[in-house]
Amino acid sequence: MGHATFFNTDEAWHYSVANQESLSAAYRASLTLAHPPLMVVVLYFWRHLGTSDLMIRLPGVVAGALFCWFFYKWLGVLFGRAVAWCGLILAAFLPPMIVLSAEVRQYSWMLMFALVSAYFLERALGENSLRSMWTSSLFLWLAMLSHYSAFLFAASLGLYTIVRMIGQRPSGALMALWGAGQLAGVGLAALLYRTHISKLGAVYPVAQPLQRFGDFYIADWYFHPGRDHLVSFLYRGTFGVFRFAFGQTAVGQIAALLFVAGVVVLAVSPGRMKPAPRAALLLVIPFVVSWIAVAGGLFPYGRTRQCVFLAVFGIAGVSVAVSRLVGGRSVFAAAFAIVVVALCALFGKPQGRDMLPLAEQRHQHMDEAVAFLRTSVSPTDTILTDRATRFQLRHYLCGQEPVNLEAPSAGFDSFQCGGLRVISTGPNDGALTAQNVADKAEQTSRAYGLGSGHVWIVQGGWASGLGEALSSSVPAYSQLQVHSFGRYLEVFQLPQSTATAP
Numbered sequence: 001m002g003h004a005t006f007f008n009t010d011e012a013w014h015y016s017v018a019n020q021e022s023l024s025a026a027y028r029a030s031l032t033l034a035h036p037p038l039m040v041v042v043l044y045f046w047r048h049l050g051t052s053d054l055m056i057r058l059p060g061v062v063a064g065a066l067f068c069w070f071f072y073k074w075l076g077v078l079f080g081r082a083v084a085w086c087g088l089i090l091a092a093f094l095p096p097m098i099v100l101s102a103e104v105r106q107y108s109w110m111l112m113f114a115l116v117s118a119y120f121l122e123r124a125l126g127e128n129s130l131r132s133m134w135t136s137s138l139f140l141w142l143a144m145l146s147h148y149s150a151f152l153f154a155a156s157l158g159l160y161t162i163v164r165m166i167g168q169r170p171s172g173a174l175m176a177l178w179g180a181g182q183l184a185g186v187g188l189a190a191l192l193y194r195t196h197i198s199k200l201g202a203v204y205p206v207a208q209p210l211q212r213f214g215d216f217y218i219a220d221w222y223f224h225p226g227r228d229h230l231v232s233f234l235y236r237g238t239f240g241v242f243r244f245a246f247g248q249t250a251v252g253q254i255a256a257l258l259f260v261a262g263v264v265v266l267a268v269s270p271g272r273m274k275p276a277p278r279a280a281l282l283l284v285i286p287f288v289v290s291w292i293a294v295a296g297g298l299f300p301y302g303r304t305r306q307c308v309f310l311a312v313f314g315i316a317g318v319s320v321a322v323s324r325l326v327g328g329r330s331v332f333a334a335a336f337a338i339v340v341v342a343l344c345a346l347f348g349k350p351q352g353r354d355m356l357p358l359a360e361q362r363h364q365h366m367d368e369a370v371a372f373l374r375t376s377v378s379p380t381d382t383i384l385t386d387r388a389t390r391f392q393l394r395h396y397l398c399g400q401e402p403v404n405l406e407a408p409s410a411g412f413d414s415f416q417c418g419g420l421r422v423i424s425t426g427p428n429d430g431a432l433t434a435q436n437v438a439d440k441a442e443q444t445s446r447a448y449g450l451g452s453g454h455v456w457i458v459q460g461g462w463a464s465g466l467g468e469a470l471s472s473s474v475p476a477y478s479q480l481q482v483h484s485f486g487r488y489l490e491v492f493q494l495p496q497s498t499a500t501a502p
Contacts (some may be wrong), residue, residue, distance in 0.1 A: 006366035007053060008356060009461040011104035012391035015056055018043035019402050031196055032427075038145035039106050051400040053363070057104055064101025064108040068092040070115040071312065077122045078279050079320055082333040086319035089337035091312075095345055096247040099355060100308060106147040107308050113143035114153050114309060121157065124178075125164050128171055137181030141188055148197070152293060153309050154185055156286040163281055221300035233301070234291050240302030245311035248348030251340060255318050259283075262320035283317045286310055305355075356462075356488055365486035370396050372483060372491060373458070374418065380453035383422045384444055386431045387413070388461030390424035397422070410447035423448065431463035434470045441494055455494045467492045 007015065017033060018040045020026040030040040039059075046059060071091050076084035091097055101108040117139040124132035140157070143150035165175060223233050242259065243252030263283055269276030290310060293299040300306050319333070326332035350357060374397075377383060385393060390413065394403045398417035406414045414423045423444050425432070432440060441455050459466045467482030467490050482492045 004363055005053075005102075005358060005361040006363045007104065007392060007395055008361065009388040009391050011057075012395040013388075014039065014104050015043065015047075016391050016394050016403070019047060019400070020044065021402055031199065034200060035106050035147055036145045036192055036196070038142065039109055043104070057102055060103060060105065060108045061101055063112040064097075067101075067108060067112040067115055070112070070119050074115055074119040074122065075316060075319065077119065077126070078282070079316070079323070080328070082323040082326070082328045082330040083316070083319040085330050086322050086333040086337045087315050089334055089341060090315045090319065093338075093341040093345075094246055095348060096245060096350070096355070097311070099350075099358075100305065105305075107305055110143050110147035110150050110153075111309065111312065113139045113146055114150055115312065117143060118157060121161065124174065125161070125168060125170060128174055130173060130177055133174055133177045133181070137178070137184065140181070141185060144185065144188055144192070148192075149299070149306055149309050151189060152286065152289050152299065154189075156289045158182055159285050159289070160278075160282045163278060167278065218300050218304060218306075221302050221304045221306075223294050223297055223301070225297075230295055234294065237294070237301035237307075238287065240304075241307050241310050242314055244303040244305070244307065245314060246340070246344050246348070247350065248344040251344055251348070255314070255340075258321040259314050259317035262317035262324070265320060265324050283313045283320075286313050360486045360488050362486065365489050366392070366396055369458075369460075369483075369485040369489045369491060372485075373397060373420070373456070376491075377420055377456050378453065379419045381420075381456055382444070382448070382453060383420060383456050383458055384424075384432075384441060385422065385458040386425050386461060386463070387427060387429060388431065388463075389458055390422065392460050393422055393458065410443060412444060412447055414448070431461060432457065432459060432466055434466065434473050437466070437470065437494075438474070438476075456491060457494060458489075458491050460489050462488070464488050464490070466490065 014033070017029040018026050020029055023041070023044055026040055026044040027037055030037040033040070042059060043056065047056065049055060068088060068091050072084050072088040075087045100111075117136045120132045120136035120139065123129055124136055140150075140154055144154060161178060165178075221237075223230065239253055239256050242256040243249055246252040246255050263280050266276045266280035266283070287310060290299060290301060290307070294301040319337075322336050323333050326336060373383070383393070394415065394417075397420065398415075401417070403415050403417060406416075408426065411426045411429070412423050413426060414421060416422070425440065437457065441457075444455070457466070464487050467480055467484070470477040471480045471482070472478075476495065479495075480492050482490055484490045
């Protein structure tokens with residue numbers, strides 16, 4: 001997949017942020033993302049090794065593979081070999097988990113660092129090892145620098161560790177080192193808030209104050225007290241987490257029930273504060289911490305990749321239940337997991353709002369679209385697009401070279417490459433629609449003084465069907481010739497009379 005599919009708009013955006021003339025410029029550009037800067041800094045240096053899509057995606061692929069290995073090791077320490085094999089197969093081969101590892105995004109990085117931290121925490125507590133505790137803290141900080149959902153992972157792991165220490169009473173030196181690591185983590189979180197999170201409102205004025213970010217960004221997955229009932233929202237969202245992780249509605253719902261069964265199996269194991277009941281808490285605490293954040297409007301919840309860290313604990317609980325069903329036999333647990341993966345691969349479809357079907361993201365579609373633009377659009381013409389598609393055009397139309405945006409004009413951004421001018425809507429605008437495309441074309445004409453050239457609309461990103469909607473609903477566009485390259489890439493030329501200002 002790393003080579004067969006083109007960059008979706010978020011991947012192209014992330015790479016464009018890293019693809020700068022200097023490291024300081026890359027860091028400043030990273031502040032426009034709703035994510036910490038670690039991946040951008042790494043990609044700034046990594047791109048010097050190669051700029052093919054496969055090469056840029058390779059660090060995430062490696063991170064995904066290492067995540068699977070440490071997930072297997074962590075499950076083995078906690079639950080035994082049968083659970084570890086079942087969890088490994090699910091984490092490595094469920095289609096959504098593969099997609100997350102094959103994209104230029106922060107999730108596989110965060111999962112890798114988080115599981116390394118969790119694994120070495122178990123070793124530190126089990127062996128009273130100061131070195132393992134230091135390693136656990138270091139990788140927890142790296143997870144926090146990769147994605148902000150790691151803040152919730154860190155809080156969950158911290159609460160679990162307190163429970164472990166109450167029952168186990170490790171050495172004073174180990175507790176002191178853990179406490180120092182936690183204080184450093186809190187300091188890192190405060191630094192990231194002061195230098196980045198608190199400034200996101202200036203990047204996205206429509207989301208001011210910061211508490212309104214959920215109204216602007218994936219609003220349906222944020223809890224709104226005036227619109228949603230908390231209990232039903234959390235109920236739907238919890239099933240949604242499993243639907244996202246497994247990529248198939250029915251299997252995801254069954255998996256959620258298996259998770260509950262796995263937690264119950266652990267919780268009723270005999271002995272106060274024994275390993276099994278503590279492990280039950282480990283699986284439940286991250287969901288409870290997330291529910292608190294969700295109730296405060298601080299975090300999205302449900303069928304969205306931001307909750308993928310919960311999939312770690314969800315898959316672990318499912319694997320515990322499967323292991324109990326097959327009597328703890330590793331071969332049968334692995335076989336069960338293989339059947340689940342096969343069902344999800346054969347009958348599933350992307351459950352997240354921003355996960356395109358792989359067939360629609362074939363690299364051939366983008367190659368054909370770019371070739372069409374280069375042969376059909378003249379230097380006197382203008383390409384008008386939305387902000388999401390702009391990142392894809394910057395990456396593929398400009399040959400992966402750094403691109404300098406011109407000074408914004410009337411809320412539009414613009415750049416030139418290959419002799420073609422591209423104008424896009426601003427950061428607070430969504431996709432072009434049948435209702436606004438004529439107004440946007442007229443505003444563009446006034447702002448940039450377009451001459452006799454044509455205006456070409458390019459629509460990519462997560463949207464589809466603009467040309468069809470225009471031709472069927474607006475008489476002036478009834479004769480549009482829409483050139484489609486898969487479902488999520490289309491190009492068409494606006495009629496001359498509607499593309500320029502009167």
